[in-house]
Amino acid sequence: MTTTALRLGTRASALATTQSGHVADLVRNRLGREVELVEITTEGDTSSAPLAQMGGTGVFVSSLRQALLDGRIDLAVHSLKDLPTAPCDGIALAAVPQREDPRDVVVARDGLTLGELPAGSRVGTGSPRRAAQLHALGLGLEVDGIRGNVDTRIGKVRSGDYDAVVLARAGLARLGRLDEATEVLDPLQLLPAPGQGALAVECRADDTTLVTALAALEDPGSRAAVEAERSVLATLEGGCSAPVGALAEVVEGDDGDELWVRAVALSHDGGLSVRMSASGSPADAAGVGTRLADEMLAEGAADLMGTALSSPVPSEALTEAPAKRQDA
Numbered sequence: 280m281t282t283t284a285l286r287l288g289t290r291a292s293a294l295a296t297t298q299s300g301h302v303a304d305l306v307r308n309r310l311g312r313e314v315e316l317v318e319i320t321t322e323g324d325t326s327s328a329p330l331a332q333m334g335g336t337g338v339f340v341s342s343l344r345q346a347l348l349d350g351r352i353d354l355a356v357h358s359l360k361d362l363p364t365a366p367c368d369g370i371a372l373a374a375v376p377q378r379e380d381p382r383d384v385v386v387a388r389d390g391l392t393l394g395e396l397p398a399g400s401r402v403g404t405g406s407p408r409r410a411a412q413l414h415a416l417g418l419g420l421e422v423d424g425i426r427g428n429v430d431t432r433i434g435k436v437r438s439g440d441y442d443a444v445v446l447a448r449a450g451l452a453r454l455g456r457l458d459e460a461t462e463v464l465d466p467l468q469l470l471p472a473p474g475q476g477a478l479a480v481e482c483r484a485d486d487t488t489l490v491t492a493l494a495a496l497e498d499p500g501s502r503a504a505v506e507a508e509r510s511v512l513a514t515l516e517g518g519c520s521a522p523v524g525a526l527a528e529v530v531e532g533d534d535g536d537e538l539w540v541r542a543v544a545l546s547h548d549g550g551l552s553v554r555m556s557a558s559g560s561p562a563d564a565a566g567v568g569t570r571l572a573d574e575m576l577a578e579g580a581a582d583l584m585g586t587a588l589s590s591p592v593p594s595e596a597l598t599e600a601p602a603k604r605q606d607a
């Protein structure tokens with residue numbers, strides 16, 4: 280039994296330290312252990328290059344994992360949607376705490392919703408998933424890349440550089456800035472990123488005492504949902520820069536809990552998409568996600584994302600987006 284404080288590694292951004300502070304509180308309350316935060320800088324923080332050009336997946340997580348493996352920290356907190364789908368040697372995903380609302384929100388000028396923005400309005404997002412789904416709405420919105428933390432992105436609406444930005448609702452909620460959202464996007468229109476709104480608590484796999492203790496932070500429904508979503512993404516061979524949205528929920532059915540998953544894969548311009556859903560047992564979350572993604576691949580999902588060109592796409596399997604609005 281040790282009484283030393285657990286060292287919790289975190290990125291330094293306002294969102295990251297808020298998320299890490301939340302997990303630190305859970306550790307104090309449920310494990311009765313003292314916790315100190317250790318700030319770690321990641322490549323995703325120091326470079327302003329588009330994420331897709333920075334080696335894509337994992338730019339926010341690799342330095343934290345290295346600090347774990349080096350023994351500089353005992354546990355690390357990440358936004359789960361930033362975690363690559365491939366497992367990392369020596370690192371355990373020890374807990375997925377209760378997830379926040381996973382939906383995306385709009386922060387637009389003058390309190391507007393997406394549907395109220397005139398055609399030609401500039402919407403800022405660096406996410407291919409959000410860009411493709413915004414184009415697919417057929418509103419004639421102009422989508423432009425943007426990076427930076429939540430504060431920077433909202434600032435670009437306030438300054439008039441953009442008419443709107445799309446952000447994760449969870450980020451705004453954690454920062455206490457939810458009142459700045461002008462619309463919560465229905466997943467029917469914009470499916471969130473796999474894992475969005477959930478946190479990942481990692482530690483060294485060989486630190487078995489801590490792996491066991493951190494199970495006290497786990498929310499099984501959140502874990503099942505993100506496992507299903509991430510297996511959709513992994514099977515589609517997409518990283519965080521793939522135009523793939525997925526959302527799973529555990530709901531009470533007649534014969535116990537049921538897991539529902541829906542997912543979309545799009546061409547980068549949103550002109551073509553495959554959208555499907557599946558259900559199954561929460562105990563088989565990864566299997567449900569994998570089977571859903573296999574069905575999507577059979578409908579041509581990989582080809583329209585541009586990740587594989589091995590087999591021709593049967594054109595009747597693809598959905599055409601509505602034509603762009605012509606009025607200005």
Ligand SMILES: NCc1[nH]cc(CCC(=O)O)c1CC(=O)O
Nearest residue numbers: 358361446447449450475476477
């Ligand atoms: N890619 C950056 C990132 N990673 C996690 C969040 C928000 C919090 C979450 O989804 O859990 C964000 C910002 C955003 O998408 O607006």
